[in-house]
Amino acid sequence: MPLHIYNVLSRQKEPFQPLSEGKVNLYVCGPTVYDEPHIGHGKTYIAFDVVVRYLRYRGYDVLYVQNITDVGHMLDTGEDRILKKARQTSSLPMAVVETYTRSYFTAMDALNVTRPDISPRASGHIPEQIAMIEQLLAQGNAYEVNGSVYFAVQSFPEYGKLSGRKIEDLEGGARVAVLDEKRHPADFALWKKAEPEHILRWPSPWGEGFPGWHIECSAMAAKYLGQTFDIHGGGIDNIFPHNECEIAQSEAAHGERFARFWMLTGSLTLDGVKMSKSLGNTLTVKAALARWRPEAIRTFILSAHYGSPIDFSDEAIDGAHKGWRRIWGAVTLVREQLRSAAAGQPDPAILEGLAGFKELFIARMDDDFNAPGALAVLHDMTRQVNTWVNEQGNLTQGSLQAIDDLYRELGGQVLGIVPESVESSSSADREDGLVRLLIDLRSQARAKKEWATADQIRNQLKELGIVLEDRADGTIWKLAE
RNA sequence: GGCGACGUAGCCAAGUGGUAAGGCAGAGGUCUGCAAAACCUUUAUUCACCGGUUCGAAUCCGGUCGUCGCCUCCA
Incomplete structure (x- = not known):
């Protein structure tokens, strides 16, 4: 049986056949780099890491693109979250971005997550985003108001096809005050005019401003993977509005289907509730790694299907x-x-x-x-x-x-849970030699039934974190867990 | 309120029509100077509950209860 993938678009498992024989183009929504990566990021990116590893194992030539969002994501207050962090820490926005981009890669490296082939940044692709917005304007899928540009959802009849939402339903349920300048409450920003205090700004045909929340993924996916590509991944929490808007922008602009397969991962909860930046109940990858080795964390995350939610509890991870x-x-x-x-x-x-x-x-x-x-x-x-x-x-x-x-x-x-070697440091051989020396001495003591000596060696090694196991064919050692 | 997902042993969890994988924990055993590890046996007549379809359902349909996610930044 060939590879089957559950496609969120069709809500069913479909046989996977890439667009080009033997080649898979994959895009996964990456993090917004304004804070330490948490274990929820770990779940999502470990899940896609295994997807990429497996596809490559099966012989596919995978091109894996995962963006770094460093501009455009705003809080309810309208403030850019990166600018807010910069203000709080009295640093430059791009310094904040640099700090947390490094944290992100450090954390993922520690979790043995393979790096994407390309990690494009939103701020590095402003011209591509502007070009796409111009295309949408020219086609009548977008409109400009006071230096901002919005996507007109009613111009894209299929809006809602991924998340199962209908434009009509969105009108009534809107909880957030609707901006007057939008024609329809569900319309979303492609480009926002920069107020004077907004530092992250670029010139555009509509004046100084910055790109909206979703356009980066559409523009960068098209640039590196083509207008139509094989798989788009991400966390299920981004299905609406983010993923929905990506589809609308891309398919309206290009007149081509966007991603063929959508794979979305279930969220990770901490003691029953989702970790969220607004709730502040986060467990960083760094904190988790201080308690468990990366293989244990990976095994725990891989012990549930990628699409299922998973609850992070001490008991569950200890079991894994x-x-x-x-x-x-x-x-x-x-x-x-x-x-x-x-x-x-x-x-x-x-x-x-x-x-x-x-x-x-x-x-x-x-x-x-x-x-x-x-x-x-x-x-x-x-x-x-x-x-x-x-x-x-x-x-x-x-x-x-x-x-x-x-x-x-x-x-x-x-799966990335079996390390290459027991020890990788350069002192490993020396350590191994020392332990073997003690094992030999202990064997001699045991041969003479000098149990006190034998036990002393074993106990003291145990205190150093080295565990001995006597087998019929000899004694072996390993590090205590 | 709307949309979506889910509810399998003490815990985690696979399983979309054919009679309950796997891991952890528990119990008994083998091995062993002791220990550790490993291996063997054992632990759900039953898959939230009620009803329906079927020769047959954890798996399909309807209802009830519960949990979670999204609808607002979020992986």
């Missing part, structure tokens, strides 16, 4: 962490045995078993990126691997290598 540890324990055991395994061809029965797990893993991922199902396959495989290694014993180098390779492929390359 312990589950991950079982997988990692098997991986380290295999790699440990690989150090001294006898050369030999892989056992055909083991190769056959591994092929079965791989096939099942791919089937799960092909079904709308069912990461929880794929994770379950990895758990089943882990039980089998532990049995092979413990019961069968003395696996050949070929067998162990095949097992490790599959872990690297499915757990590492695709």
